[in-house]
Amino acid sequence: MKALRWKNQWPLHLMIWPAVALLFVYSYVPIAGALFMAFQKFNPAKGVFASPWVGLDNFRYIFSMPDMGRVLFNTVYIASMKIVAGLLVPIAFALMLNEVRVAAVKRTFQTLVYLPHFLSWVILSGILIDILSPSEGIVNKAIAGLGLEPVFFLTDNRWFPFVLVTSDVWKEFGYATIIYLAALTSINPALYEAAEIDGASRWKRTLYVSLPGMAPIIVLMAALSLGNVLNAGFEQIFNLYNALVYESGDVIDTLVYRIGLEQAQYSVATAVGLFKSLVSMFFIVISYGLAYRFANYRLF
Amino acid sequence: MLLLAARKWKGGWSDGILYAILLVSSLLCLFPLVHVVAVSFSSSHAAASGSVVLWPEEATLSSYRFVFRQRQFLEAAWISAQRVALATAVGFVLTSLAAYPLSREPREFAGRTLYAWYFAFVLFFGGGLIPLYMTVKDTHLLDTIWALVIPGAVPVFNVLLLLNFFRGLPRGLEESAKLDGAGHFKVLLRIYLPLSLPALATTTLFTMVAHWNNWFDGLIYMNSKDNYPLQTLLQTIVIAKDAQFSSVQDAAAMALISDRTVHSAQIVVAAFPILLVYPFLQRFFIKGIVLGSVKE
Numbered sequence: 001m002k003a004l005r006w007k008n009q010w011p012l013h014l015m016i017w018p019a020v021a022l023l024f025v026y027s028y029v030p031i032a033g034a035l036f037m038a039f040q041k042f043n044p045a046k047g048v049f050a051s052p053w054v055g056l057d058n059f060r061y062i063f064s065m066p067d068m069g070r071v072l073f074n075t076v077y078i079a080s081m082k083i084v085a086g087l088l089v090p091i092a093f094a095l096m097l098n099e100v101r102v103a104a105v106k107r108t109f110q111t112l113v114y115l116p117h118f119l120s121w122v123i124l125s126g127i128l129i130d131i132l133s134p135s136e137g138i139v140n141k142a143i144a145g146l147g148l149e150p151v152f153f154l155t156d157n158r159w160f161p162f163v164l165v166t167s168d169v170w171k172e173f174g175y176a177t178i179i180y181l182a183a184l185t186s187i188n189p190a191l192y193e194a195a196e197i198d199g200a201s202r203w204k205r206t207l208y209v210s211l212p213g214m215a216p217i218i219v220l221m222a223a224l225s226l227g228n229v230l231n232a233g234f235e236q237i238f239n240l241y242n243a244l245v246y247e248s249g250d251v252i253d254t255l256v257y258r259i260g261l262e263q264a265q266y267s268v269a270t271a272v273g274l275f276k277s278l279v280s281m282f283f284i285v286i287s288y289g290l291a292y293r294f295a296n297y298r299l300f
Numbered sequence: 301m302l303l304l305a306a307r308k309w310k311g312g313w314s315d316g317i318l319y320a321i322l323l324v325s326s327l328l329c330l331f332p333l334v335h336v337v338a339v340s341f342s343s344s345h346a347a348a349s350g351s352v353v354l355w356p357e358e359a360t361l362s363s364y365r366f367v368f369r370q371r372q373f374l375e376a377a378w379i380s381a382q383r384v385a386l387a388t389a390v391g392f393v394l395t396s397l398a399a400y401p402l403s404r405e406p407r408e409f410a411g412r413t414l415y416a417w418y419f420a421f422v423l424f425f426g427g428g429l430i431p432l433y434m435t436v437k438d439t440h441l442l443d444t445i446w447a448l449v450i451p452g453a454v455p456v457f458n459v460l461l462l463l464n465f466f467r468g469l470p471r472g473l474e475e476s477a478k479l480d481g482a483g484h485f486k487v488l489l490r491i492y493l494p495l496s497l498p499a500l501a502t503t504t505l506f507t508m509v510a511h512w513n514n515w516f517d518g519l520i521y522m523n524s525k526d527n528y529p530l531q532t533l534l535q536t537i538v539i540a541k542d543a544q545f546s547s548v549q550d551a552a553a554m555a556l557i558s559d560r561t562v563h564s565a566q567i568v569v570a571a572f573p574i575l576l577v578y579p580f581l582q583r584f585f586i587k588g589i590v591l592g593s594v595k596e
Contacts, residue, residue: 011484012401012409019398019454020415023422026451030427030435037431044434093325096318112326114582115333118574120513122531126538126567127332130339136560138335141350174329178586202314235516239539260430261520273428284424299420299460 038271058271067250074161075251078232081165083225089173091218094180095206110181113174121171125239128167129154154240157248164240164249168233179221180214187213220295226287230280252276333571340364340565344558362556363565373566375526376533379445380512383529387449387511388504395458395503400488402459403466419456429520436521447521448514448529455510458503465499466492502584509581512573534570538563 036048038058043051062068093113100106116124131137132153140150153159187209195205234253241249252272260269291297334354339347340363341356351357367373402419406412426432432451441447473495474487482490493500518532525533536542574581 009409012404013411015397015484015488016401016415019394019459020418022394022450022454023419023456025439026432026435026453027422027426030431031425032427033431033434034427037434093322096322099315099318100322109322109326111579111582113329115578116329118509118513118578118581119571120515120531122513122515122535122539123567123571126534126563127336129539130560130564131332131335136348136350138350138353170329238516239535256429261433266430266434270428270430273430277425277428281425 034270034274034277037267038274040267042267042270044266054267058267059275061268062272062275067246067255070247071250071252071255074248075230075232078161078164078237078249078251079229081161082168082233083228085165085169086172086176087218087222087225089169090176091180091214093173094177094184094214095210097177097181098184098210099202099206110174110177113177115174116171117175119171121235121239124167124171125236128163128240132163155242155244157245160241160245160248164233164237167240168236171236176221180217183214183217184210216295220291220297223287223290223294223297226290227280227284229283230276336564337568340561340568342561343556344561345555347558347560347564360556362553363561364569366553366557366562367565367569372525373530373533373569376528376530377569379527380530383445383448384508384511386445387453388507390449390453391455391458391507392500392504394454395462396488396493396500398454398459399462399466400484400492403463419454419459423456433520442521443523443527445527448511448517451517455503455507458506462496462499462503465496469495498584505577505581505584509574530570534566538566 033048036042037051039053039055040048040051041054041057042048097106097109100109131139134140134150134152139153143149143151151159153163191209191213192205195209200208230252232251232253234251234257237249237251237254238257241254253276256269256273256276259265259272288297288299331354335352338352338354338356341359341361342352343358343360343362346352346357398419401409402412402416404412436442436447436451439450441450469492473491477487477491513531515529515531515535518527518529519535522528522532525536528536
C-alpha cells in the first residue's frame with residue numbers, strides 16, 4: 001500500500017521541492033538565523049555558530065534605549081490610523097461608486113483611483129516631495145495664493161504623520177474599493193427594489209441593504225488588518241522621512257534599518273526585528289481566528 | 301405631485317454631491333501624476349516660477365534628452381528589464397509547480413497539509429532584514445542580478461491564488477486524461493495551465509509589477525551603484541538627492557533643465573512601463589483580487 005502510494009505521488013513531491021528548497025534557504029534559514037543572532041553578540045567573521053551568546057542582553061538593550069518608547073508609540077499610532085482610515089475610506093467610496101448607475105462612468109472613476117496603487121513608493125514619494133515642497137511645490141503655491149504661510153509638510157512633526165496617513169490612503173483606497181464593490185454587486189437587486197417600494201430613501205437603502213450586505217467582507221478586512229498593527233509602512237516612511245521628523249515618523253522598521261545596516265549593530269537590529277515578528281504573529285493568529293469565526297475565512 | 305417633484309429634486313441634489321465627491325477624489329489620484337509630467341516637459345525657469353500646473357510651460361524635451369544621455373540611468377533600466385524577465389520566468393515555473401500538488405486533496409497527496417502550512421508560515425513570520433541579508437550574502441548573491449530574483453522567487457501569495465483557481469477546475473477532464481495514461485506533469489501542462497490563463501495572467505502581472513517597482517533589495521544587496529535597478533537608482537537620485545549634474549557643463553543646457561525638471565522626467569520614465577500596461581493590468585487585477593480574497 002505504502003509503495004503504491006509513493007509510486008503515484010512521487011511526481012507531486014518532485015514538483016513541489018524546488019519551491020520548498022528555496023523557501024527553506026531564503027525564509028527558514030533567516031528565521032533560524034534570527035533565533036541565533038538575537039541572543040548573541042553576532043560577529044560576521046565568526047558566523048552564527050561561533051559568535052558568543054549573551055542571553056537576553058540585546059533585548060535589555062533595546063528596551064532601555066531612550067528612543068524605544070517613542071518608536072513603539074509612533075509605530076502603533078501611525079499603523080492604527082492607517083488601518084482605520086484604510087477601512088473607512090474604501091467602504092465609503094465603494095458605497096458611493098455603487099450608486100453610479102452608468103457602468104462606463106463607474107469604471108472610469110474606479111480606474112482613476114486605482115492607479116496610484118501600481119506605482120512604487122519611490123515614484124510616489126518623489127512626486128509628493130515635489131508637490132509638498134515649501135518653496136516650489138504646487139500645494140504650497142496654492143496655500144500662498146490663499147494668503148497663508150507655507151506648510152512644511154515633510155519636516156514638521158505636527159504635519160508628518162498626517163502626510164503619512166493621507167498619502168497611504170491616497171495610494172491604496174482604490175485597491176480596497178474593488179473588494180467592497182465586488183461584495184456590493186453580489187447583493188440581490190430584489191432587496192433594493194423591496195426597500196424602495198417600502199419607501200426607503202437612498203440613505204436608508206445604503207444603511208439597511210448595502211451595509212449589511214457588505215458586513216462579512218468588512219469584518220474580514222478589519223480582522224485581517226489587525227495583523228498590521230506594527231506595520232506602519234517601511235517603504236513609504238523611509239522615502240519620505242528625514243532626521244527632522246524622527247520624533248513623529250521613526251518606526252520599528254526604520255529603526256531596524258538604521259541600527260542594522262547603517263550602524264552594523266546586527267544583533268540589536270535582529271532582536272528588534274524578532275520582537276516585531278513575534279508581536280505581529282500574535283496579532284495575525286488572533287485576526288485569523290476572528291476572520292475564521294466571524295467571516296468563515298480560510299487561507300486555503 | 302409636489303411631493304414627487306421634491307423627491308426628484310432631492311435625488312438630483314444628492315446625485316450632485318455624489319458625483320462631485322467621486323470626481324474630486326478621482327482627480328486627486330490623477331492630478332499629482334499629470335503635474336509631474338507637466339513639470340518634466342517644462343523649462344527650468346517655468347518650473348522654478350511655479351506657474352506650471354497641468355500643462356507644460358516653455359515646453360522642452362531637454363530634461364528627457366538629459367535623462368536618456370545618462371549612461372547609468374539607461375543601464376539601470378536594462379537591469380530592471382532583465383530582472384523582470386528572469387523573475388517572471390522563474391516565478392511562473394515555481395508557482396505552477398508548487399500550486400498543483402498543493403491543490404490536491406490530502407488523500408491524493410499525503411503530505412499536502414504539512415506542505416501547505418510550510419508555505420503559509422512564511423506569510424506570517426520572517427527572520428527580518430539582517431538575517432535575510434546574511435543569507436543572501438552567504439549564498440554569494442550580493443552584487444548579482446540573482447539577489448533581486450532568487451530570495452523572493454516563490455511568491456507564496458501567488459501560489460495560494462493559483463491553487464485556489466486549480467481547485468475550481470472541473471475534475472472530470474483530469475480523470476479522463478489520467479485514464480488515457482497521463483501523469484501529473486502532463487495533467488498540469490496540458491490541462492491545468494491552459495485552463496488557468498486568467499489566473500496565470502494575474503499572478504504574472506503581479507510578479508512583473510512587484511519586480512519593476514522593488515527598489516529596496518537593490519539598495520541593500522548591491523554594493524556598486526552600477527548594479528542598481530532603475531527604481532533603486534531613482535531612489536538615490538530623487539529621494540536621497542545624490543549628486544546629479546556632474547556631467548552638465550553647458551550653461552545653455554542648465555537654463556533649460558534643473559534638478560526639479562530632470563527628477564520629474566526620471567519619475568515619469570520609471571513610471572512609464574506601468575502606465576503603459578495599466579489598462580491591461582487593471583482588468584486582470586480586478587479579477588485577481590476578487591479571486592484571491594473572496595471565497596465561498
